Amino acid sequence: MKKTLILALIFSCLVIKSYSQNITNNLTTKQADGLRDSIGGQMADPKKFDGYLRLAMYNILKPGSEKSDMDSAAGYINLAQKILPLRNPEYSGYLNLVKSHLFREKGQRQDGKISAEKALSQLNGTNDKYHLALSYFELAQYSDDLQGLERKAKIKLLERAIFSLEGTRYLELKAFMLKDLAELYSSVFQSEKAMHLVQLSLDTYKSIGYKKLQGVYTLFGALYYEAGNYHKALSNLLLAQRTAERLNDQSMQMCQIYNIIGVTYGVLSERKNGIPFFKKALNIAKLNHDEGAIALLLMNIVDSYNKLADYRNALVMIKQIEKENPASLNSKDPFLLPLCYLRTYNNLKEFDKAKKYAEILLKLKFFGMDEVTTTSNISHELTRYYTFTHNYKLADYYLKKTKSIAQRLKDPFKIRETYYQSFKLDSVKGNYKQAINNLLSFRKISDSLFNESKSKQIKQLEIQYETEQKESEIRNKDHNIVLLKQKNMLQQMRLQKANLVRNVTIAGIAVLLIIVLLMVRQFRHKQHINAITLENNILITQKNELLERLLKEKEWLLREVHHRVKNNLHTVICLLESQAAYLKGDALEAIESSEHRIYAMSLIHQKLYQTDDIKTVDMSSYLPELIGYLKDSFGMQNKLTFSLDIDHVKLGISQAIPISLIVNEAITNSFKYAFTDDSKGTIKVIMKQDEKEIKLIISDNGVGIDMAIVNDTLQSLGLRLMKGLSEDLEADIKFENSGGTKISITFKPDPLMSA
Numbered sequence: 087m088k089k090t091l092i093l094a095l096i097f098s099c100l101v102i103k104s105y106s107q108n109i110t111n112n113l114t115t116k117q118a119d120g121l122r123d124s125i126g127g128q129m130a131d132p133k134k135f136d137g138y139l140r141l142a143m144y145n146i147l148k149p150g151s152e153k154s155d156m157d158s159a160a161g162y163i164n165l166a167q168k169i170l171p172l173r174n175p176e177y178s179g180y181l182n183l184v185k186s187h188l189f190r191e192k193g194q195r196q197d198g199k200i201s202a203e204k205a206l207s208q209l210n211g212t213n214d215k216y217h218l219a220l221s222y223f224e225l226a227q228y229s230d231d232l233q234g235l236e237r238k239a240k241i242k243l244l245e246r247a248i249f250s251l252e253g254t255r256y257l258e259l260k261a262f263m264l265k266d267l268a269e270l271y272s273s274v275f276q277s278e279k280a281m282h283l284v285q286l287s288l289d290t291y292k293s294i295g296y297k298k299l300q301g302v303y304t305l306f307g308a309l310y311y312e313a314g315n316y317h318k319a320l321s322n323l324l325l326a327q328r329t330a331e332r333l334n335d336q337s338m339q340m341c342q343i344y345n346i347i348g349v350t351y352g353v354l355s356e357r358k359n360g361i362p363f364f365k366k367a368l369n370i371a372k373l374n375h376d377e378g379a380i381a382l383l384l385m386n387i388v389d390s391y392n393k394l395a396d397y398r399n400a401l402v403m404i405k406q407i408e409k410e411n412p413a414s415l416n417s418k419d420p421f422l423l424p425l426c427y428l429r430t431y432n433n434l435k436e437f438d439k440a441k442k443y444a445e446i447l448l449k450l451k452f453f454g455m456d457e458v459t460t461t462s463n464i465s466h467e468l469t470r471y472y473t474f475t476h477n478y479k480l481a482d483y484y485l486k487k488t489k490s491i492a493q494r495l496k497d498p499f500k501i502r503e504t505y506y507q508s509f510k511l512d513s514v515k516g517n518y519k520q521a522i523n524n525l526l527s528f529r530k531i532s533d534s535l536f537n538e539s540k541s542k543q544i545k546q547l548e549i550q551y552e553t554e555q556k557e558s559e560i561r562n563k564d565h566n567i568v569l570l571k572q573k574n575m576l577q578q579m580r581l582q583k584a585n586l587v588r589n590v591t592i593a594g595i596a597v598l599l600i601i602v603l604l605m606v607r608q609f610r611h612k613q614h615i616n617a618i619t620l621e622n623n624i625l626i627t628q629k630n631e632l633l634e635r636l637l638k639e640k641e642w643l644l645r646e647v648h649h650r651v652k653n654n655l656h657t658v659i660c661l662l663e664s665q666a667a668y669l670k671g672d673a674l675e676a677i678e679s680s681e682h683r684i685y686a687m688s689l690i691h692q693k694l695y696q697t698d699d700i701k702t703v704d705m706s707s708y709l710p711e712l713i714g715y716l717k718d719s720f721g722m723q724n725k726l727t728f729s730l731d732i733d734h735v736k737l738g739i740s741q742a743i744p745i746s747l748i749v750n751e752a753i754t755n756s757f758k759y760a761f762t763d764d765s766k767g768t769i770k771v772i773m774k775q776d777e778k779e780i781k782l783i784i785s786d787n788g789v790g791i792d793m794a795i796v797n798d799t800l801q802s803l804g805l806r807l808m809k810g811l812s813e814d815l816e817a818d819i820k821f822e823n824s825g826g827t828k829i830s831i832t833f834k835p836d837p838l839m840s841a
Contacts, residue, residue, distance in 0.1 A: 113140055113141070113143075113144040118141060118144045121137050121140065121141060122141065124137075125137045125138070125141075131169050134166075134169050135166050135169045135177060136180075138162045138163070138165045138166035138169070139162065139163070139166050139180060139181065139184050141158075141159075141162045142158075142159040142160075142162035142163050142166070142184050142188070143159075143184060143187065145158045145159040145162070146159045146184075146187050146188055146191050147187075151191055151192070151193075156188065156191065156192055159188050160188060163181065163184060163185060163188065166181060166184075167181060175208040175209065175211075175212055176208075176209065176212045176213070176214045176217075178204075178208050179204075179205045179206075179207075179208035179209035179212065179214065179217060179218075179221065180205070180209075180214070180217050181205075182201045182202070182204040182205035182208065183201075183202070183205040183209075183217055183220060183221050183224060185198075185201040186198045186199070186201035186202040186205060186221075186224050186225075187224065189201060190224075190227065190228075195228060198228065199225070199228045202221060202224045202225040202228065203225060205217070205221040205224070206218070206221040206222065206225060209221055215250050215251060215254045215256070216251075216254070216256050216259070218247075218250045219247040219248075219250045219251050219256070219259060219260075219263070220247075220259075222243045222244070222246050222247035222250065223243070223244065223247050223263060223266075225243055226239075226240045226243040226244055226247070229243075237270070237273070237274060240270060241267065241270050241271070241274075244263055244266060244267040244270065245267065247263050248260060248263050248264060248267065251263075257290050257293060257294050258291070258294060258296060260290055261287045261288075261290035261291045261294075261296070262287075264283050264284070264286050264287035264290065265283070265284055265287040265301065265302055265305060267283050268280040268281075268283035268284040268287065268305060268309075269305060271283060272305075272308070272309055272312065277309055277312055277313055280309055281306075281309050284302060284305050284306055284309065287302055288302050288306075297329075297333065298329075298333060299326075299329050300326040300327075300329040300330040300333075300335065300339065300340075300343060301326075301339065302326075303322050303323070303325045303326035303329060304322075304323060304326040304339075304342070304343055304346065306319075306322040307319045307320070307321075307322035307323035307326065307346065307350070308346070310322060311346075311350060311353075316350055316353050316354050317354070319350055320347065320350045320351070320354065323343065323346055323347045323350060324347065326343050327343050327344070327347060330343055336370060336373060337370075337374070338370070338371070338374050338376060338379065340367075340370055341367045341370035341371050341374070341376070341379055341383075342367070344363045344364070344366045344367035344370070345363070345364065345367040345379075345382070345383060345386065347360070347363045348360035348361070348363040348364040348367065348386060348390070349386070351363070352386075352390060352393070357390040357393055357394050358394065360390055361387060361390050361391070364383055364386050364387045364390065365387065367379070367383050368380065368383040368384070368387065371383055372410075380407070381422050384403070384404070384407050384422065384426065385422065385426065387400075387403050388400045388403055388404055388426045388429070388430065391403065392429060392430060392433055395433070395718045396718075397430050397433045397434045398434075400426075400430045400433075401430050401434075404423065404426045404427060404430065407423075408423055420450055421447065421450060421460055421464060424443040424446040424447050424450075425443075425447065425460075425463060425464055425467060427439075427440075427442075427443040428440055428443040428444055428447065428467045428468075428471060429467050431443065432467060432470050432471055432474060435474065437471065437474055437475050440471055441471075441475075444467075444468060444471050447464050447467075447468065448468075458491055458494070458495065459495075461487075461491060462488055462491040462492065462495070462500060465484045465485075465487040465488040465491065466484075466488050466503065466507065468480070468484040469481050469484040469485045469488060469507055469511070470507070472484065473507075473510060473511050473514060476514070478511070478514075478515055481511055482511070485504065485507055485508060485511060488500075488503075488504050488507070489501075489504045492504050498531055498534070501531060502528055502531040502532060505524045505525070505527040505528040505531065506524070506525075506528045508520075508521075508524040509521050509522075509524040509525040509528060509660070510664075512524060513661075513664035514664070521664065525657060525660060529653055529657065532653070533653070651688075651691045655684050655685075655687055655688035655691065658684055659681050659684050659685060659688070662677050662680060662681050662684070683747055683750055683751075685712075685715060687743055687746065687747070689708065689711065689712055689715075689746070690703055690708070690739060690742050690743055690746060691739075701738060701739075702736040702737060702738055702742075703736065703737055703738075703739070703742040704734060704735075704736055705732055705733075705734075705735045705736070705737060705742070705745070705773055706732045706733065706734045706735065706773075708742070708746070709730070709732055709746075709749060709771060709773070710730055710732070712746060712749065712750065713728060713730070713749075713753060713771065716750065716753050716754065716757070720754075720757045722757060725761070725766055725767075726757075726761070726766065726767055726768065726769055727766075727767075727768050727769075728768070728769050728770075728771065729768060729769070729770040729771070730770075730771050731770075731771070731772045731773075731774075732771065732772070732773040733773060733774055733775050735773055735775045735780060737835075737836070738836050740836065741815060741833070741835075741836055744811040744812075744814050744815050745782065745815070745831075747807065747811055748782070748784075748808050748811050748812070748829075748831060749771070749782075749784065751804040751807055751808050752784040752808065752829050753769060753771075753784065754804070755791075755804055755827075756769050756784075756786045756788060756827065759788070759789070759791075760786045760788025760789060760790075760826065760827060761786075761788045761789075762789065765788075767786055767787050767788055767826075768786065768787055769784070769785070769786045770783070770784070770785045770786070771783070771784055775835070778834065779832055779833065779834050779835070780832070780833055780834070780835055781830065781831070781832050782830070782831045782832075783828065783829070783830050783831075784828075784829045785826060785827065785828040785829070786826045786827055787825060787826040788826050788827065789826075790823040790824075790825070790826050790827050791821060791823050791827040792823075793821070793823055796821045808829070812831060812833075815831075815833045816833060816834070817831050817832060817833030818830075818831070818832045818833070819831050
């Protein structure tokens, strides 16, 4: 459901104005002035008729709906009507088409629809295919409620419009309508047909050298997004971005492209990459004074920072927007800023500040609004706030409201979130049995959504494969036709030779018969050999297919194992978090240390099932993510700096987990003991690999480790864990104190991973 809502938003973004592409060949201001000057001269009546109607359209399509423009348009229509008798169906159809535009712009939709139907009736059967197609398109604009029959009617009208343009020179208009039809088919979940139509639109645009293709590429991205192929979606959206930037597009379409790219990065769990695109979109929304877009983008940016646990930057962004544009935002969406503040202060656990915004939202009486998504978000944040502040009665009340909305929307993402919130609330209240049941339900929906996403990707690959197969079959048929022609010519030559053979002597015939008998014998022998060979080839092919299928099943099963292990480890972390709420001092510290160690292992399994290579983990991407998590967990963003020099070292799970736990222990010890009195410092992590060995160095410029503790038999758990893990790796580990602590681990690569 959530993906469908995002796709609907994408499609609504694409249609800024029906004729934003100028498919009616509308006049520029300079052209309109020139036409007005020349129309009073010696001009033939048909040209005057066309000129008046073009001036009428110029006034109708001006930005806004000023009464003076509408009156001017009506005046030009009356002048056109007086010039030529309307017995000619082409002229009368053209006139009624322009009237329909005027009525629709003025809000007189019933009159406009009647005029469009008249235009269609009059232009059918004429040679004016251009205005006939526009009449179909104009009539389709009156199907606003895209549900059921209305949607089917609009699709049918667009198909007829495109059909009427077949064989004409109006390729730009045809390409535009193909794209519009593709959007409609996607809205009824016929993605394969939509993909075919948008490809036809792109090919048609390219055939006439049309450059403004950002809308087509954006639609491609949206379709791939719906299919679950997010990397392909992002590729097309970035192509749309480059195309629009090359054309210096500063319209709201550029804003929408940036926004969709940011959303796609978020789905790919690359929110840091998405935030700059949201900010670019926000700048364009400000230039165009689009308050609705400003509100949407603010929510996207703040949500991204919150998901990254960068709560301070989220707060900075909210305050910046509030300072720049508070009045218009409050009138457009009074819930937005209080909701953003409440969510961020909840995440910061600054509940005294969160209280103010919870009370503001309650005063706004958000229940009963048309925008149920906003209502759901507010209920969710109030549930979190009252859970954190131990007001379980109100937490239960708003959680029930959130559940009710999620069930009504049938949104699996929101339903999943309610189960997780129920788990948190029951854990804090001590209802552990119910908490576990809610957590299991949360996991079940998460797995279902994960499998659904993978199924869509597989379906997309199957469609692509079937298309390639069909194209291959067509090529093979063409090749077979050529072969048949060649065989036919060869048979004719053989007939000629046969006629010559009849004229040879009896002796020659006898010799020929002997040769034929020998050839028949050889042919039968060859057939026998070929039959045996064919049987062996079929058997080998079947075995190869079986082995390939077993290999794929093994890979999927292994990926699923990693996924399940990651989920189970995450469940353990959740249970530890719940238990931590009742602990203090050393017990709490032990629980938090365990959470960090389990997260390090969980991240390994997450990396394995999210990449194509399910055997190895690239430490150059894994270690920075692990270090970032530890830095956020200990609140060391501003206190310490990190220097990372990590080669693309790929380790199997048997080596990756011990290394991750060693890094976790070493950096945690640096956070706790290396820097005192809020002193700032640097932690360096170096990992290098040559042909024989891998070397990992973790050092800081703090107070330095006490070597007596290192050599003491009664060491801390962290030191014993690092030494024990080094023994598992068959690695050499050294501890040094020279201007700080330096830990060096040297080990050999796993020979099975390099095979």
